Amino acid sequence: MARSPRSPARLIVALAVAGVLAVFLVYTALAGNSTPQVEPTQLAAQHPGKISVVGSVVGPLRGDPHSAAGLRFGLHDIGKQGPVVQVVYRGDSPPPLFAVGRHVVVGGTYAGGQILGNSILTKCPSKYTASPTKSY
Amino acid sequence: MADLGRAALVVSFGLALYALVAGGLGAYAGRRRLATSARNALLACFGSTLVASAVLATALLRHDFSFVYVASHTNRTLPTAYALSAFWGGQEGSLLLWLLVLTGYGALAVVANRRLLRDVIPWVVPVLGGIATFFSFVLVAVASPFQTQTAPVDGAGLTPSLQNPYMMAHPPLLYLGYVGLSIPFAFAAGALLSGRTDERWIVATRRWTLAAWTFLGFGQLLGAHWAYTEVGWGGYYAWDPVENAALMPWLAATAFLHSVMIQERKGMLKVWNMVLVALAFELSVFGTFLTRSGVVNSIHSFAKSSIGGWFLAFVVISSLFSLALILRRLPLLKARTKLESALSREAAFLYNNLLLVALCLTVLWGVLFPIVTQLVKGESRTMGRPYYDFFLRAFGLPLLLLMGIGPLIAWRKTSVRSLVRTLAWPIAASAVAGAALVAVGAGSSSPGLIAYTFSAFVLGTIAVEVVKGTRATGSLALLIARNRRRYGGYIVHAAVVLLAIGIAGSSAYSTTREQKLLPGQTASVAGYHLTYLRTDEIQNDPNRTGQYAVLRVGGRWHGTLRTGQVTYTGFQETDEDVGIKTDWLRAQDLYVIANFQQSSQAVYFKILVKPLVNLIWVAGFVFVLGSLVALWPDAREQRRLAARFAPAHA
Numbered sequence: 213m214a215r216s217p218r219s220p221a222r223l224i225v226a227l228a229v230a231g232v233l234a235v236f237l238v239y240t241a242l243a244g245n246s247t248p249q250v251e252p253t254q255l256a257a258q259h260p261g262k263i264s265v266v267g268s269v270v271g272p273l274r275g276d277p278h279s280a281a282g283l284r285f286g287l288h289d290i291g292k293q294g295p296v297v298q299v300v301y302r303g304d305s306p307p308p309l310f311a312v313g314r315h316v317v318v319g320g321t322y323a324g325g326q327i328l329g330n331s332i333l334t335k336c337p338s339k340y341t342a343s344p345t346k347s348y
Numbered sequence: 349m350a351d352l353g354r355a356a357l358v359v360s361f362g363l364a365l366y367a368l369v370a371g372g373l374g375a376y377a378g379r380r381r382l383a384t385s386a387r388n389a390l391l392a393c394f395g396s397t398l399v400a401s402a403v404l405a406t407a408l409l410r411h412d413f414s415f416v417y418v419a420s421h422t423n424r425t426l427p428t429a430y431a432l433s434a435f436w437g438g439q440e441g442s443l444l445l446w447l448l449v450l451t452g453y454g455a456l457a458v459v460a461n462r463r464l465l466r467d468v469i470p471w472v473v474p475v476l477g478g479i480a481t482f483f484s485f486v487l488v489a490v491a492s493p494f495q496t497q498t499a500p501v502d503g504a505g506l507t508p509s510l511q512n513p514y515m516m517a518h519p520p521l522l523y524l525g526y527v528g529l530s531i532p533f534a535f536a537a538g539a540l541l542s543g544r545t546d547e548r549w550i551v552a553t554r555r556w557t558l559a560a561w562t563f564l565g566f567g568q569l570l571g572a573h574w575a576y577t578e579v580g581w582g583g584y585y586a587w588d589p590v591e592n593a594a595l596m597p598w599l600a601a602t603a604f605l606h607s608v609m610i611q612e613r614k615g616m617l618k619v620w621n622m623v624l625v626a627l628a629f630e631l632s633v634f635g636t637f638l639t640r641s642g643v644v645n646s647i648h649s650f651a652k653s654s655i656g657g658w659f660l661a662f663v664v665i666s667s668l669f670s671l672a673l674i675l676r677r678l679p680l681l682k683a684r685t686k687l688e689s690a691l692s693r694e695a696a697f698l699y700n701n702l703l704l705v706a707l708c709l710t711v712l713w714g715v716l717f718p719i720v721t722q723l724v725k726g727e728s729r730t731m732g733r734p735y736y737d738f739f740l741r742a743f744g745l746p747l748l749l750l751m752g753i754g755p756l757i758a759w760r761k762t763s764v765r766s767l768v769r770t771l772a773w774p775i776a777a778s779a780v781a782g783a784a785l786v787a788v789g790a791g792s793s794s795p796g797l798i799a800y801t802f803s804a805f806v807l808g809t810i811a812v813e814v815v816k817g818t819r820a821t822g823s824l825a826l827l828i829a830r831n832r833r834r835y836g837g838y839i840v841h842a843a844v845v846l847l848a849i850g851i852a853g854s855s856a857y858s859t860t861r862e863q864k865l866l867p868g869q870t871a872s873v874a875g876y877h878l879t880y881l882r883t884d885e886i887q888n889d890p891n892r893t894g895q896y897a898v899l900r901v902g903g904r905w906h907g908t909l910r911t912g913q914v915t916y917t918g919f920q921e922t923d924e925d926v927g928i929k930t931d932w933l934r935a936q937d938l939y940v941i942a943n944f945q946q947s948s949q950a951v952y953f954k955i956l957v958k959p960l961v962n963l964i965w966v967a968g969f970v971f972v973l974g975s976l977v978a979l980w981p982d983a984r985e986q987r988r989l990a991a992r993f994a995p996a997h998a
Contacts (some may be wrong), residue, residue, distance in 0.1 A: 235742055236710070246729040249718060264730065268394060276945075278864065278952065298665040304862045305943035305952045308913055308924035333586075336509070336579060348562050 247319070251289045252297040255322055264319045265327055270296050271312035277301050287327070290315050302327035309334040350415060353403035353494040356396045356937050361484035363393035367477025375470035375541070377531040378824045379971025383470040385460055390473055393480055394451035402440060403449045404493050408434055414499040422506035425891075428486025433516040434506055436523065439640065439655065445520065446636075447483040449527040452583045453556070454480065457531045461552045465535070468549060472538035479530055482662050489993055491655055503735035508916040508923055514574035514823030522594055526632040528560020530596060532604070533670075536622055540673045545618065550608045551989055555979055557608075557625075561601045561976035569968040580924025580941050582860070582956045584964065587736040589644045591716045593635030596715075599708035600628035610697050613759075619674065620701070621682065626670035627705075631712070634663050644718055689761030693831035694948060697752040700747065705807065707743040711736070740794050745802060748848055750807035751841050755813065755834075774808030796856030803845045803852075810838050828977060833985070836978025841972035846963045853935075862954045874957035876938055883944070883951070884910075892916050896925070897942040897951050905931050911942045911953075937961050 249264045270286030279281040283306065286296040299318055310316065310332060319331035371386030371673060373379070390686050405416070408431050413419040421434040421441070436442045454476040487493070507658060514629075534554040539549040570582035571591070604624040607617045637659035674681070687694050714731040721729040768775070781804035782797065782961075790797055817827040828835040863871040863878040866892055872878075879900045886894045896912030911927030927940040936959040943952040 220811055224687070224695065224698060225702065227698070228706070232702075232706045246717060246721070246731055246735075249728045249730045280861075305941075305954065308941065308943070311922060336575075 249317075252287050253289050253292075253294050255297055255327070261321065261340070262319070263322055263327075264317050265297075265299075265306075266290065266315070266317050269312050269314050269316055273312065277303055277305060279347050285312075287316070287318065298326040300326055301332060303330050303332075306332045307334045309336070310328075336338070349403055349407060349412070349737055350494040353400045353407075354398035354488075354492065354732075355484060356403065357444075357484060357488050357492070357494070359396040360393050360400065360451070361397060361481065361488050364451075364477050364480035364484050367393065368474045368481050369477075371474035373472060380470075383473065385620060386477065387469070387473045387568045390451070390477055390814040390972065393453045393477075393484075394448075395449045396457045397484075400487075400494075401435075401444055405432060405435060406849065408432055411503070412499070413501075413503050415493070415498050415675060416497050417493045418496040418933055419497070419503040421503070421506055423503040426503075426506055426511070427946060428504055430511050432512050436492075436519045437506055437510060437515075440487070440491045442491055442519065442523070443483060443487055443491055444816060445523055446527055447480065447487060447690070449523055450476070451480055452485060453527060453531055454534070454893045455977060456731045457535070457553070457556060461535075464564045465538070465544075465548055465552055468535065468538045468542045468544050470538075470941070471541040472534050475534040475537045475541075476530070479666075480535070482658075486655065486658055490658060497571070500710075508921060510910050511580055512574060512578055513958060514570050514578070518574060520789050521563045521570060525560050525562075525564025526568055526597065526635065528555055528563060529601060529628045529632045531556040531560070534626050536625045537670065537673060538682075540622065540677045540900070543677070543680060545677065547612050547615075550612060550621070554608065557601060558606060558975060558979055561598065561605060562972060563981075564594060566968055566972055568598065569965070569971075573582075573965055575763075576961075577926060578803070578923075580926045582939055582941065582954070582958070584854075584961075587711075588731055590639050592695075592715050593631075593638045593712050596708050596711055597628045597631040597635060599704050599711070600624055600631055603704035603708070604628055606697050606704075606893050607701050610694055614694060615686065616694065617698070617701075618683060619678065620680040622670075622674050624705070626667070626674070627708075630663055630667050630670070631708075633666070637714065638661060644715065662702075665713035687695040691757070691763045691767065693757045693759045696750055696757050700750050701752060701894065703743045703747045703750070706740060707747070710739040710743070712739060714894060719903075744848075745795070745798055748799065748802040748845075751844065752802070752809040755838070755841075771809065773812050774805045777808035777811075778802065778805035782802075790857070793852075796852045799852035799856075803849050806841060806845050808841055830984065832980050832982050833978050836974050836976070836980075839974030839977055840971055841974075843967045843974055846967035846970060850960050850963035850965075853963070854958040857959045858961075859957040860954070862952055864950050864952050866950050871905070871953060871955060876901055876957065878909070878940065878953065878955060880951060881908075882952070883949075884911075884912075886914065890917065894922070895924075895944060897944070899927070899940065899953075901929065901938065904934065904987060905938065909938070909940055911940045912943065915945060933961065935960050 214295045220236040247262050247264050249266060252265060252267045255265065264294050265287060265288035268290045270288055272285070275281050281308075282300040282302040284300070285299050286297055288296045301318065317333040317335070318329040319329055320327055320329035322328070365389040367386045370382050370389070372384030374381075374386055404415075407415045407418050408422060409428065411418065411422065411424055411431070416440055417440050418434075421438045422431045423654055425750065426434070434441065436445045450492040452739040458469055458472060458476070465472070467925045505568060535549045535553045539545050568591075575586075576580075576584040581644060598838035607624060612622050637656050640655045640659060643656060687698070689695065714735055718732050721727060752774055753767075753771065778801045782801040785791065785797055785800050790800065803823075814824065821827045821830065859874040861871065861873050865871060869883055869949050870877055870879040877912045879902070881898045881900055884896045885898070886892055892910055892914050896910045899909045899911070901907055901909055907929065908924075909929055912925045914923045914925055915921070916923070924941060929938040931938060936957055939956040939958055941954040943954070945951065994995070
C-alpha cells in the first residue's frame with residue numbers, strides 16, 4: 213500500500229519544537245539566570261555567588277542604604293523564630309512597604325556570615341492572608 | 349444563619365455529585381430521563397450555591413462577626429462596598445464565588461445549547477458536575493466560609509492596600525475568566541465522550557471562551573494598573589508566579605481562540621484544539637493551586653495552606669482524564685483537510701499557535717523551576733526577570749509580526765511575490781516608521797525599535813483591511829456589522845499593538861533616577877525639573893497618619909506634585925501615595941516616590957519618566973471594545989451555522 217504524502221504540518225511542528233528547545237538550551241546554558249532562593253537558616257550551606265534570601269525583617273533598622281555603611285537589619289525565616297542573619301543593604305531606597313516584620317526577598321551575596329544586599333522586594337499584602345488581628 | 353449557609357453548601361455538594369454520577373450513568377446507558385434529572389440537579393446546584401452566597405453576603409453587610417470569615421476580613425469602619433468585596437478577599441469566600449460562577453455558567457451553557465448539542469449535553473453535565481463536586485467538597489470539608497465563633501466586638505478589617513476600587517473588580521474578573529474556561533473544557537470533554545467531535549462544540553462555546561478570555565485579560569490589566577498606581581515600585585508586572593498564574597491560561601486560551609478558526613474552516617487541528625482547551629482549563633486550576641499552596645515564593649504574601657494538595661490532586665486527575673480521553677478518541681479527531689503550504693493562512697495560524705504555546709510553556713517552566721531544582725538538586729533556584737524578558741522578545745516579537753501577516757495571507761497557499769504585493773503598504777509604513785524612529789533616537793534599544801516597527805506594520809495591515817472593506821461595502825459601520833468576528837478581532841489586534849508599544853516604551857525607553865533633596869533643592873530628570881518645596885503632615889484625620897512631600901515641577905510641564913507615605917489606623921503597613929503626572933502631550937508619565945528620612949529634613953526621591961505607559965491602560969479598553977464587537981450576536985452568522993449544522997441533528 214502506498215504511503216500518503218506527509219502533511220507539512222508535522223514538519224512545521226517538529227521544526228518549531230526543535231527550534232524552541234534549541235533556543236531554550238542555548239539560553240539556559242549561556243545565560244543561566246537562575247538564582248538560588250533560600251531562607252536564612254539555609255544560608256550556611258551556600259556557595260559564593262548571587263543568592264536571594266526570603267525572610268522576615270528583624271529590627272532595629274540602622275543606617276542609610278545610600279551610604280558606604282549601608283542600611284543594616286536582620287532577617288529570620290518567615291513564621292519561625294530561628295536564628296537571625298544580618299543584612300547590609302546598599303542601593304536605592306528600599307520599597308515603601310519595607311518595615312520590621314515585613315516579609316521580604318533580599319538579593320545579593322553571602323559572605324562572612326552576613327548578606328550583602330543590592331536589591332529588596334517587599335512582599336505585597338494580598339488576599340488569602342489573615343489581616344493583623346486586633347486584641348479584643 | 350451560618351447553619352443555612354452550611355446546609356446550602358452540603359446540598360450543592362449532593363446535587364453536584366448526583367449530576368456527576370447520575371449524569372454519567374444516564375449518558376453512558378442512554379437513559380434520557382436519568383440524564384435529564386442530572387441536568388436539573390446541575391441547575392438546582394446553582395440555586396443552592398446562590399443561597400449559600402446570599403448568606404455570606406448578608407453576614408458581611410451586617411458585620412456578623414460570629415462568622416470567622418467576616419471577622420477576619422472586615423471591621424465596622426469598612427465602607428459597605430469594601431465589606432461586600434471581602435466576599436472574594438479571603439480564601440473561603442473566593443472559592444464560594446468560584447462555585448457560584450461555575451454553576452451559574454454551567455446551568456446557562458447547558459440550557460442554551462440543549463438543542464444544538466442534543467447528544468453532547470448529556471456528557472457535558474457530568475463533566476461540569478465533576479468540577480462542581482470538587483469545589484463544593486473543598487467548601488464543605490476543607491475551607492468553609494461558615495465557621496462560627498463567639499462574636500468579637502470588631503473584626504480585623506481589610507488590608508488598606510486592598511481597599512481600592514481596582515481590588516473590587518480585579519479578583520472577580522479573574523474568577524470570571526478562570527471559571528469561564530471550564531465551559532469550553534466541559535463541552536470538549538462532552539464531545540469526546542459522546543463521540544460527536546464535529547465543530548458544533550466549538551461553535552457552541554466560542555462566545556463562552558471569548559468572554560472568559562476577555563475577563564481574564566482585562567482583569568490582569570486592572571491588576572497591573574493597581575500595582576502601578578498603588579504599590580509604588582514604578583512597574584506594573586513583575587513576572588511573579590502569582591501574576592504568571594493568570595497569564596498562562598490566557599495565553600493558552602489565546603492560542604485556542606485562533607486555532608478553532610482553522611478547525612471551523614478547514615477541519616484541521618482537532619487534536620491540537622482538544623489539547624489547548626484542556627491546557628487552558630488545567631492551567632486555570634493550577635494557578636489556583638499556586639496561589640493557595642505556598643509551594644513557590646511570591647512577592648504576593650499568600651498563606652501556606654493545606655488546600656493546595658487538594659487542588660494539585662484535582663489538576664493531576666483531570667489532566668490524566670483529559671489525556672486518556674483524547675488518546676481514546678484519536679481516530680475521531682482526524683483532520684478533514686491537510687496543510688497544503690507552509691505559506692498560507694492556516695500555516696500562519698499554526699505558527700501563531702506554536703509561539704503562544706511556547707511562550708506559555710516557557711512561563712510555566714519559569715514558575716516550576718524552583719520546585720524542579722529543589723527536587724533535583726535539593727536547592728530552590730528562581731528565574732529572574734531577564735529569563736522572562738528574553739523569551740517575551742524571542743516569542744513575542746515574531747508573534748507581533750504574524751499578527752499583521754496572518755489576516756492578509758491567502759488560505760491554502762500563496763507565493764512570496766503575491767504576499768509581498770499584498771503587504772506592500774504595511775511594509776512601507778513600517779519601513780518609514782523604523783527610519784523615523786532611528787532618526788529621533790529610538791535606536792538605542794533594538795527590541796524597542798523592532799517592537800515599534802512591527803507595530804507599525806500590524807497597524808498598516810489593519811488599515812489596509814479596513815479601507816478595502818469600507819470601499820467595498822460603502823460604510824465602516826456596515827463593514828463591521830457584517831463581519832463582527834473578523835473586525836472585532838482586528839480591534840483586539842490593535843489593542844495588542846497598543847499594549848506592545850506601551851510595554852516597549854515604558855521598559856526600553858524609561859528613565860529612572862533617585863536623588864536626595866533638601867527643601868529648596870532641585871533634581872532634573874528627562875527634561876523635568878523637580879524642586880522639593882516642603883513636607884506636609886496629615887493632620888486631624890483619625891483614620892491615617894503620614895506625610896506628603898510637595899514638589900514644584902518645571903521644564904516640560906509646570907505644576908505641583910504631591911507624593912507621600914500613609915499609615916492607616918489599626919494597621920502597621922505603610923502605603924505609598926505615588927505622585928503621578930500624566931503628560932498627554934508627550935504620552936508619558938512623570939512618576940515620583942518619596943522616601944522620608946527620620947533623622948533629617950532630606951527626602952530621597954525616586955523619579956521615573958515612563959514614555960507611552962498609558963497606552964497599556966488604553967489598550968485595555970480597546971481590547972474590551974474589540975471583544976464586545978466579536979461577542980455581539982450576529983443574525984447572519986446564526987443563519988449560516990443553522991444551515992451548516994441542520995443535517996447533523998436532523
